[in-house]
Amino acid sequence: MYLLPIFAVIIGYLISLILKPGSSSGFKLLLAFSGAYLLAVTVLELLPEVYQKPNSGIGVFIMLGLLLQIVLEFLSKGVEHGHLHSHKNSKSFPFLLLFSLSLHSLLEGFPLNQDNHLLHGVVVHKIPVAAILSVFLIQSKLSKPKISMFLGLFALMTPLGSWLHGNLPTLSKYSDYINAVVIGIFLHVSTTILFESSKNHSFNASKLGVIILGILLAYFI
Template sequence: MNYLLLFLAVAIGYFVALFLKKKELRNMEVFLAFSGAFLLSITVFELLPHVFETPSKSIGVYIMLGILLQIFLEFFSKGAEHGHVHLHAQHKHFPWILFLSLGIHAFLEGFPISEENNLLLAIIIHKIPVAIILSFFFITAGYKRTTTLLFLFFFALLTPLGSYLASNYEGIHRYETQLTAVVIGIFLHVSTTILFESSKNHKFQLSKMTAVIIGIVVAYLL
């Protein structure tokens, strides 16, 4: 069921994008602010205490590696993980570089999902607005429906695949703490970037601030 929910998050994003207009897309910023706050809070409240059950400086090293990895991936994805999509309208072929960078991110974020944390919910909430924005730009840029659906289909499969491998292969499970620390770094970078962008130009927006506070409170109460 968890794997299906992760897949459906991207499918929901696509179908919502089909009915969106550009003006309505701006409202996604509030949802993104909520998702960023919720993902950050789950990371801080649940994942960080887990990896630091046995305090070690090496865990901090893995977290920093995760941050650096995400910075590197964003050179190619141009920030699609937090709602920015830059596709060249004149090129309608399959965007392999975007897919590979987003795919690595999506694959790794499935590793720490377990029954012991609420990360599944956080990732679903994070994926839906990203999938909406990604799908919307594919559609409006004039990409073939086949290209769009293939991209989204394989993108939707990668997080469930990462979660499945982490749960069923001892070789991966043996490095659970280190891999979780790397993913924490990825989440810290992505979620804080979303929050930083939600207060762009240092302008206070009540709707976004309210969404951030709600995201933090909901994550704490889970």
Template sequence: MNYILLIASVILGALLVFIIKPSNKIVRLLLAFSGAYLLSVTILHLLPEVYTETTDSKRVGIFILIGIILQSVLESFSKGAEHGHIHIHSDGKKFPSLLFVSLCLHAFSEGLPIHHAGDNLLWAIIVHKIPIAIVLTTFLIQTKYSKKIVFGFLFFFGFMSPLGVLLGDKIDFFTNYYTEITALIIGVFLHISTIILFESSENHTFNLQKFMAILLGVLLTVFTL
């Protein structure tokens, strides 16, 4: 079921673009909601769980910091696609290989701890993937790439997290270092979610709709997970 839900989240995001073509305003609100939800799950569930798995709290903290730094490096290649802003322009002549590799690596890594972390992490990633898939699909169809390339990109991106779930459960290395991997992903999530919330602000002015989307994301985490 985990595999199906993760793949379905990418399919849903892509279908929303092809069917209803959500406006930039709607996408920004979805991003704000997903960022708040992701941050809340990270703070309320993943952080307490990972610190109870070990007595070496400093080691956990170091891996969280590594995750933050790692995500900063990945974003230099993905141009911000993980948090909903692809800051590149393509003429369709050169495929953005670094963006593809970076996004797939990110999607694969976030799937690694799902089997052990449970539904809290699963739903956080699902909520995160839907608006990202919307932004990614919108970018791809606005380029001059063929439909074969567009759907191939989305196909591989959609299957990276399920692959991470599978290997995270079956490969001894990932199971033996589950705590460190989870701490790493916490750092990645902290970086992504805070960037989403900060970038969703315009001119640092109060936006009631954005605030309500953030509040909904937080409350949904508090009362349902």
């Protein structure tokens, strides 16, 4: 379980070397599929689970997660849902981007040891994000050691979140509230991917097909 998110980042990096994520139609289809799968798993499994117990304020924490993701995307410029804003003349290390993506990845790792379907969704989502991120880092003219350090930290954050949740009793005590925050994050990211997956918000048959496929797989698997 801990290795799958790391492999997803490695695959995303390899994709960035082969394809052009900003313009590849296949890449955009993968992004749309990941958004649909992540949304379906969140609505069908995570959301009912946090409302099964009589915990007060769950809805507030879901909204807090959504707002937190908006703030994180302000720092990351939307890499989480497929945006690519390269600064080819900048060689400075993007600390704000690293902080934003690391916190996002850390939080998404908390519920993964409770739900294999969610793990699959996060892995599928992480591949295009890692590809977009790799392109950004390469075009920013950062040195290879800095790129490796950035991607390495990014890859480790999700497994770290899973490990912390499984080994720190304090976090387990508040797992429903943490999961509610993660639900808010996933709802924002996945719906943004779906609404922005097509130019002018229009869907062609291919994108509609992969979105339906993502939802069906999340339901039946």
